């Protein structure tokens with residue numbers, strides 16, 4: 418069976434192999450620190466509908482089209498959230514839609530990314546999701562909508578760039594040129610260009626992970642700023658001189674299944 422992989426998993430692995438081992442190999446759960454995602458979901462769904470249901474026979478939707486779509490996703494929101502969400506969408510409209518001669522139809526909206534590849538005789542199945550995928554003149558652009566109040570570019574963005582490049586090339590046979598993070602609440606867009614270096618980095622990282630999976634050793638702790646919010650500190654030899662043994666609920670260590678080598 419293929420080993421499931423995602424950008425989030427690889428980011429965890431790069432930050433700290435031991436935290437990855439606890440979370441994904443031994444399946445130790447920690448309570449989530451995140452609050453209700455209702456507001457973010459409503460904006461994501463409204464934007465998906467705006468692009469999905471627009472009749473592209475008409476070049477440019479009016480602002481009323483945005484309002485109509487927003488109205489369909491606000492039933493679970495508070496008044497203040499409805500107001501704030503509409504402000505964000507209205508600003509988005511004036512910044513990114515109204516100045517264009519036409520609304521460009523995306524390649525995909527809220528789509529899945531799936532790909533498979535083999536490294537060191539281990540079959541990896543990559544999966545992920547994107548908010549929007551657009552054509553550029555010379556390749557693809559991934560758009561990720563962000564609804565956080567602060568503009569905080571994600572850590573290890575280069576892992577996402579390399580991994581999505583690999584997956585999208587397999588699915589669409591076109592290169593990913595850019596990943597853009599659109600912060601809707603503050604109306605800021607941060608774009609990252611994909612370079613050959615990102616691809617090399619991701620291949621090295623997956624190769625390294627494959628070696629660990631094969632040998633099941635040296636999932637060493639790697640300390641960093643992430644330790645402050647790590648849920649595995651009590652098991653971590655880098656954080657405490659007497660780490661607790663893993664609980665009985667931890668999944669027993671397992672060897673990965675090797676794929677047949679190519680002849």
Ligand code: SF4
Nearest residue numbers: 433638639644647653
């Ligand atoms: S506390 Fe830090 S070093 Fe220890 S497992 Fe967590 S992230 Fe890794």
